[in-house]
Structure formats: C-alpha cells, structure tokens
Amino acid sequence: MNKRQTLHVELNVFETFRPRLPSGYESIPIVLLGNISPELQAHVLNQVHSPRFVVADTMDLWIMTTRQELLDLLPRVDLLVLNDSEARQFTEEDNLIRAGRAILALGPRYVAIKKGEHGCILLSQDRFFSCGAYPLESVQDPTGAGDTFAGGLAGYLSGQNKAEVTFDDLKRAVVHGSLMASFCVEAFSVERMVRLSEKEISQRYESFVAMSHFA
Amino acid sequence: MNKRQTLHVELNVFETFRPRLPSGYESIPIVLLGNISPELQAHVLNQVHSPRFVVADTMDLWIMTTRQELLDLLPRVDLLVLNDSEARQFTEEDNLIRAGRAILALGPRYVAIKKGEHGCILLSQDRFFSCGAYPLESVQDPTGAGDTFAGGLAGYLSGQNKAEVTFDDLKRAVVHGSLMASFCVEAFSVERMVRLSEKEISQRYESFVAMSHFA
Numbered sequence: 361m362n363k364r365q366t367l368h369v370e371l372n373v374f375e376t377f378r379p380r381l382p383s384g385y386e387s388i389p390i391v392l393l394g395n396i397s398p399e400l401q402a403h404v405l406n407q408v409h410s411p412r413f414v415v416a417d418t419m420d421l422w423i424m425t426t427r428q429e430l431l432d433l434l435p436r437v438d439l440l441v442l443n444d445s446e447a448r449q450f451t452e453e454d455n456l457i458r459a460g461r462a463i464l465a466l467g468p469r470y471v472a473i474k475k476g477e478h479g480c481i482l483l484s485q486d487r488f489f490s491c492g493a494y495p496l497e498s499v500q501d502p503t504g505a506g507d508t509f510a511g512g513l514a515g516y517l518s519g520q521n522k523a524e525v526t527f528d529d530l531k532r533a534v535v536h537g538s539l540m541a542s543f544c545v546e547a548f549s550v551e552r553m554v555r556l557s558e559k560e561i562s563q564r565y566e567s568f569v570a571m572s573h574f575a
Numbered sequence: 576m577n578k579r580q581t582l583h584v585e586l587n588v589f590e591t592f593r594p595r596l597p598s599g600y601e602s603i604p605i606v607l608l609g610n611i612s613p614e615l616q617a618h619v620l621n622q623v624h625s626p627r628f629v630v631a632d633t634m635d636l637w638i639m640t641t642r643q644e645l646l647d648l649l650p651r652v653d654l655l656v657l658n659d660s661e662a663r664q665f666t667e668e669d670n671l672i673r674a675g676r677a678i679l680a681l682g683p684r685y686v687a688i689k690k691g692e693h694g695c696i697l698l699s700q701d702r703f704f705s706c707g708a709y710p711l712e713s714v715q716d717p718t719g720a721g722d723t724f725a726g727g728l729a730g731y732l733s734g735q736n737k738a739e740v741t742f743d744d745l746k747r748a749v750v751h752g753s754l755m756a757s758f759c760v761e762a763f764s765v766e767r768m769v770r771l772s773e774k775e776i777s778q779r780y781e782s783f784v785a786m787s788h789f790a
Contacts, residue, residue, distance in 0.1 A: 456692065457710045477671065478693035481707065488786050490707025492694065495672045531789035569790045571703050574746035575780075 363445070363476075364502070369421055374400075381407045389521070392514035393437070395419055395507065398429040405436060413517060413525045415439045416468075417510040423450045435467030439530065441510050443474045456481065457488075470527075472534055474509060482534050487527045491535055494542035494568055501548045505541040508553070512540025535572075539564050578660070578691075579717070584636055589615075596622045604736070607729035608652070610634050610722065613644040620651060628732060628740045631683075632656045632725040638665045650682030654745065656725050658689040671696065672703075685742075687749055689724060697749050702742045706750055709757035709783055716763045720756040723768070727755030754779050 374396055381404065389412035393401040401416055416437040422430050423446060434440065440463060444456060451462035456473055460483040463471045472482045479492040516536040517525060539561065546552045589611055596619065604627035608616040616631055631652040637645050638661060649655065655678060659671055666677035671688055675698040678686045687697045694707040731751040732740060754776065761767045 455712060455714075457712050461712070475693065478690065479705070479707065481710075488710050489789070490694070490710070490786055491789065492696065492705030492707065495696075495703050495705070497670060497672050497676070499670075528789070535789050565790075571705055573788050573790065574704065574706065574743070574750050575784045575788065 364443075366420055379404055389413065390514055390518045391415065392510060393417065393433075394510070395422075398422055398426050398433045402429070402433050402436070405433075412523075413438045415441060415510060415514050415517075417441045417506065418446070419443075419506075420446050420449060431466060434463075437468045438525070439470040439472060440468040441472045441474070441506075441513070443476070443506065444478075447471075447473045457483070470530060472513070472530075472537075474506065474538075480509075480534055480538050482527075482530055484527055489527070489531045489534065491531075491538060491572055494539055494564060495571070496542060496546065499545045502545050503549065505544050508544040509537040509541040511537075513537030515540075535565070535568065536561075539568060579658075581635055594619055604628065605729055605733045606630065607725060608632065608648075609725070610637075613637055613641050613648045617644070617648050617651070620648075627738075628653045630654045630656060630725065630729050630732075632721065633661070634658075634721075635661050635664060646681060649678075652683045653740070654685040654687060654728075655683040656687045656689070656721075656728070658691070658721065659693075662686075662688045672698070685745060687728070687745075687752075689721065689753075695724075695749055695753055697742075697745055699742055704742070704746045704749065706746075706753060706787055709754055709779065710786070711757060711760065714760045717760050718764065720759050723759040724752040724756040726752075728752030730755075750780070750783065751776075754783060 377400065386407055386409050388408060391405065391408050391411040391414045393404060393414065393416040395417040405414065414437050416433065418430060418440065447456060447459040447463065448454060451459040453459040453462050460471050460473055460481065464483060464485060470482060470484050472480055474480050477493050479490065482489040513533045513536060516533040517529065520529060522529060543552050543556055592615065601622055601624050603623060606620065606623050606626040606629045608619060608631040610632040620629065629652050631648065633645060633655065662671060662674040662678065663669060666674040668674040668677055675686050675688055675696065679698060679700060685697060685699050687695055689695050692708050694705065697704040728748045728751060731748040732744065735744060737744060758767050758771055
C-alpha cells in the first residue's frame with residue numbers, strides 16, 4: 361500500500377467552490393491550505409491577514425493540471441507538503457534530496473516529502489531531518505493519511521503558538537503529522553480518529569522517540 | 576540506484592574456499608560472517624570459541640539456493656543483516672515489520688533490514704529502531720555498500736568492546752554501518768574509504784544525530 365495511483369477525480373462540490381472564511385479566521389497565525397487547486401488555495405490565503413506560518417498540501421493532479429498556479433502560490437508558502445512520487449514528478453529529479461532542493465528553489469522555505477512506510481524527510485536551505493514511519497504490521501485503510509499528516513502537523517504548530525516557528529519545531533510537527541497518519545490507517549475511514557485520545561498520541565510519541573533516537 | 580538485481584554470480588575462488596582462521600582469531604568476541612554461503616559461514620563460526628556477538632550478512636543468492644543451510648545457521652546468529660527485498664523474498668511477507676518478525680522467529684535475536692536511500696530498521700522481539708539514510712545528492716558507485724554497512728556495524732561493536740551488547744549499542748552500530756556505507760557510495764570502488772579519516776566519520780555522525788533526533 362505504499363503507492364497511490366490516481367485513476368479518476370470527481371471534484372464534485374469543489375468544482376465551483378469559492379470558500380469564504382468565517383469571521384475571525386482572517387487573523388489566525390497558522391494556515392493550512394488543504395489539498396485543493398492552488399488557485400483556490402491562493403483565494404483562501406488572500407483572506408488571511410499576515411499569517412505567521414503557511415503550510416500547503418498538494419498532489420499529482422495539481423502538479424499536472426495547474427502547474428503555473430502552483431508555481432505562483434509557492435513563494436507565499438512556508439512549508440510545502442507532498443509525497444515522494446509527486447516530488448519526483450514535479451521536479452523531474454529522481455534523487456529525493458535533489459528534488460527537495462529543486463522545490464525549495466521555487467519559493468517555499470521548507471519542504472516535507474512523505475514516503476509512506478519509509479517515513480518522511482524535511483528540508484530547508486541548510487537543514488535536513490529524516491524520520492521513519494511508526495511501525496505497523498497491518499494497514500487497514502490508507503485513505504486520508506495525507507490529510508491527517510498535514511492536519512496533525514499544522515495542529516501541532518497551532519498548539520505550540522510560538523512567536524516564530526523554528527526548524528526544531530518543524531521536526532516535531534512532522535513527527536506529530538506522521539504519528540497522526542499512523543493512527544488514521546489503522547482502521548477504516550475516520551473510525552480510529554474519532555476514538556483517539558490525547559494520551560494515546562503522547563504515548564505513541566514517547567515510544568517513537570525511543571525508536572528514533574540513538575545517541 | 577535503490578534496487579539491485581543479481582544477473583549472474585561467479586564464485587571464483589569462493590567455489591572451493593575452506594577458510595582456516597589464523598591463530599588468535601578463535602577467541603575474538605565480535606564475529607562478522609561476511610556474505611558467503613551459509614555453509615561456509617558455519618564453517619568459520621565453528622572455529623571461534625564462545626563468541627560474544629555474531630553478525631551474519633546474507634543475500635538473495637543464498638536465500639534461493641541454500642535456504643536450509645541458512646535456516647540451520649540462524650539460531651547461532653545474534654544479528655542477521657539483509658536488505659528489504661531479500662527480507663520480503665525470504666519470508667514472503669510484503670510488510671517489512673512482519674518480515675522482520677518472521678526472521679526473528681527463525682532464530683536470530685536481532686535483524687537489521689537495509690532499505691538503501693530509505694535507511695534501515697532494526698528489530699528484536701520487543702524493540703524497534705529506524706534511521707534514515709545520510710542524505711546524498713548523488714551516488715557514484717553503490718558497489719560494496721552492503722559489505723561496508725556490515726563491516727562498519729561490526730567494527731563499531733568491536734571498538735566498544737563491552738561485556739554485553741545492548742539494543743542501544745546496536746542502534747549506534749547500525750547508524751555507524753549506515754554512515755560508513757554513505758561514504759562508500761560517494762566514489763568509485765574503495766576510493767572514498769582509503770582516504771577516509773576518523774574525524775570525517777565523527778563529524779558525519781554528529782550531523783546525523785541532528786538530522787534524526789527531534790525531542
């Protein structure tokens with residue numbers, strides 16, 4: 361289940377969706393632009409006054425069909441999130457480190473490249489971070505894992521509410537996104553998420569520290 | 576360069592090789608059984624009196640052609656080293672965590688599964704460790720990376736010379752093996768290794784800690 365192939369997309373309500381942020385949302389510090397068309401992502405971002413940190417999720421569909429709109433958006437984004445095959449497709453670089461650097465050259469300060477069972481890497485111009493995936497012996501349903509990763513990541517940053525987001529904050533944000541996704545795939549649809557407790561999250565985080573630290 | 580396919584093997588001198596350990600070697604504490612036939616690995620191991628820790632490297636060729644000899648060797652091995660495709664082939668499990676557990680059930684106390692650009696995982700019955708690969712923008716020559724991994728790992732354990740090898744020691748051993756392999760692939764053949772300094776190794780280790788730790 362480590363590869364996804366998009367066979368067909370029905371945008372449904374997103375076809376003519378022009379989101380209007382509810383009152384109060386225009387002053388939020390951490391913005392997550394979910395995986396919709398980059399033109400709609402820009403439309404949402406335009407409604408937020410001076411966000412502190414902007415995360416954008418994207419996918420192969422937008423890379424292929426709305427590349428210019430995505431390129432226009434990237435300089436306004438702090439962190440771009442995408443998976444390994446999309447990073448390769450976007451940059452035509454097979455080596456993921458080079459692909460990550462090529463994406464940074466397009467504008468975002470950071471890029472997180474998700475690798476499914478192999479975890480995730482995070483790059484800036486001068487820093488690099490890599491984490492594995494939480495070990496799962498069976499994956500029930502990968503649907504929504506990418507959204508859960510992005511939501512867990514941005515949710516962690518929101519919860520921190522720091523004046524400035526550092527690379528070390530982003531490391532922990534990426535780990536939280538990855539662990540939230542590891543819960544997501546353990547059951548069908550959102551079944552695991554709706555019965556997830558904060559204690560389970562902090563326990564998985566603690567065990568993941570022991571699985572990742574060595575020095 | 577993340578996949579290797581064996582097209583043809585010429586055993587050459589290994590065809591009729593019956594290694595006889597030099598005097599003094601029969602009392603060494605850390606044994607690395609290099610990637611030769613499991614029957615020859617057993618022949619070498621028989622010459623060592625009460626080793627403290629035995630590492631064995633193996634590959635697809637022995638899994639396919641001398642499976643029973645490999646199965647006979649495994650209960651005498653502390654740590655088996657192999658790559659992801661070989662672990663899947665050996666156990667017929669697609670999920671690497673399940674593949675690792677299936678190998679542990681065959682006798683070794685630990686198994687290290689190498690994943691090329693995706694790093695490495697280490698499993699025991701009740702512990703798990705995962706590390707990424709040192710980020711390289713170009714790989715010149717992957718020849719010998721597996722042998723360098725195993726040698727770096729066993730060399731680290733030898734250098735520690737502890738009365739007992741713990742899981743935490745093995746985490747650092749796996750990281751050292753991985754980093755030594757990252758040097759190996761930076762140049763053709765052994766060119767990078769012969770001009771490698773201890774300072775370069777410790778510097779790469781320190782930067783890899785920063786790339787892997789997050790809490």
